[in-house]
Amino acid sequence: MTVLIVGAGPTGAFLALELARHGVPSVVLDRATAAPARPEPALLDDPSVAALRRIGVDLSGGLAASLRAAAAGHPLVGLRPGWTFTGLLAPGEGVRAVALDRAAGVRHVLEARYLAGCDGARSTVRQCLGIPLDGLPDPVPHCSIYYRTAGQDQTVQVVRLRVAAGDAIPTDPVALLRAALGDRLAAAEILDVVQWDDALPVATTYRRGPAFLAGEAAHWFSPPSEDASLSIADAVALAAVLAGHTALDSYEDARRPAACRARDRLKSRDHVMTEHPGSGQPW
Ligand SMILES: Cc1cc2nc3c(=O)[nH]c(=O)nc-3n(C[C@H](O)[C@H](O)[C@H](O)COP(=O)(O)OP(=O)(O)OC[C@H]3O[C@@H](n4cnc5c(N)ncnc54)[C@H](O)[C@@H]3O)c2cc1C
CATH class of the missing domain: 3.50.50.60 (FAD/NAD(P)-binding domain)
Structure with a gap:
């Protein structure tokens, strides 16, 4: 090969x-x-x-x-x-x-x-x-949650969040989404959660x-x-x-x-x- x-x-x-x-x-x-x-x-x-x-x-x-x-x-x-x-x-x-x-x-x-x-x-x-x-010094942890909500068109949406080191990002992204979007969030289908820093x-x-x-x-x-x-x-x-x-x-x-x-x-x-x-x- x-x-x-x-x-x-x-x-x-x-x-x-x-x-x-x-x-x-x-x-x-x-x-x-x-x-x-x-x-x-x-x-x-x-x-x-x-x-x-x-x-x-x-x-x-x-x-x-x-x-x-x-x-x-x-x-x-x-x-x-x-x-x-x-x-x-x-x-x-x-x-x-x-x-x-x-x-x-x-x-x-x-x-x-x-x-x-x-x-x-x-x-x-x-x-x-x-x-x-x-990388640049003092990176701040973030996550991006990619999701679709029921009833909308099928556009994929993303919310970027600054997170604390101990946040349970992979285990409960819906709770993080709800905290970010509140009433605007209908039942969401989580497509991906990407952790990153700046x-x-x-x-x-x-x-x-x-x-x-x-x-x-x-x-x-x-x-x-x-x-x-x-x-x-x-x-x-x-x-x-x-x-x-x-x-x-x-x-x-x-x-x-x-x-x-x-x-x-x-x-x-x-x-x-x-x-x-x-x-x-x-x-
Ligand atoms: C959600 C999202 C939105 C983006 N939006 C933009 C944008 O607007 N503009 C822009 O310029 N760029 C954007 N990008 C970045 C752009 O998509 C990437 O540059 C592009 O995906 C190239 O990435 P890549 O192929 O190097 O890595 P990836 O797309 O991450 O692909 C890596 C591949 O490697 C595979 N892989 C990983 N580990 C292993 C392993 N151990 N063994 C075998 N396979 C493995 C994975 O399954 C994956 O298929 C975005 C990326 C993401 C994730």
Whole structure:
């Protein structure tokens, strides 16, 4: 196998398709069996739109779901839904990764020339590589609750809340929502709860030997704004590197400063907003 990609979110799925455009085969693992029911990124910059057009995928089904479906159907991409990356074995040539196929209850060892960690903000690949995040000091904990209410149109809504360290976010998000929205909340279907802080972290390095980070595994800006465009641009640059068109070091040299510049823009715009219980507004 040439490239093993962990994560079939927008970054990993797009990377697989971009590699395929260069004629490079890949295997993509994702612990989830389907794309998440979250709102789509509202903003994509012109280069990202051009890159997405180049691979010729119909995005009318939504960015995440469309890219994942296109990757699943591509002959140069082997998508493994329901497979969780759990760790790395001592390297020889390239990488040896361990993955668990949950449905079958089978553990696999996969060998590849290169590994791309596209497994999102809480990246297991990043942790296995021992790459720390470089964030702003004194981060304040927040959570975003994505929900739909009965009787409304089916628009997904989000409330962002500043939370205390001990708040039972994952166990009782409905109570937090009710505190934020009060009477405005009808019976709610909780779609997702994302915990984050306003440190705007960027990985201290994007590469360890044959292993690379891309997308939210490498930079995690919440509330997200430029993340999707940065992630698509990461994948374009990484595909060119893994296809042998540019030097391995050129990926980090180009992409890490881009994330740091985006962080500076967010910081200077005071973009990180907080909504307190009682004043939460749908986003
Ligand atoms: C709710 C929400 C709203 C957003 N809105 C915007 C916006 O308006 N504008 C914008 O620019 N960006 C936005 N973003 C960010 C944008 O969607 C991301 O940049 C984009 O999702 C790329 O993320 P990713 O593929 O790197 O990570 P993710 O989308 O998080 O995908 C990571 C994938 O890795 C898989 N995975 C994780 N761990 C493992 C493991 N151990 N083994 C196997 N698979 C694993 C996960 O199942 C997931 O499918 C938003 C993100 C979210 C979550």
